[in-house]
Amino acid sequence: MPMTAERTIADPVEELLEDIGLSTEKQLMVYNDDVNTFDHVIETLIRVCEHSAEQAEQCTWLIHYKGKCCVKKGTQDFLKPMKDGVCEAGIDAKIV
DSSP: OOOOOOOOOOOHHHHHHHHTTOOOOEEEEEEOOSSSOHHHHHHHHHHHHOOOHHHHHHHHHHHHHHSEEEEEEEOHHHHHHHHHHHHHTTOOEEEO
């Protein structure tokens, strides 16, 4: 018997929005700079975005090497306080 992938039942409105390219899910993108230390970025992601130490460190390496990293996904309302907290810590972040 062939194995089938598990499929979750999504919210029909969200599914429709995704089908027409209007998903409400956004990304909190953090960008690299030459000012902030690794430790400062890691501590900020742990404090503001509730990352584990390992997750924050992995994101910080991606930010360093790739120039940016999506550190959280969600709605605009969910991400806005996190973006504000990251920016208040002197780190460049945008919701995209």
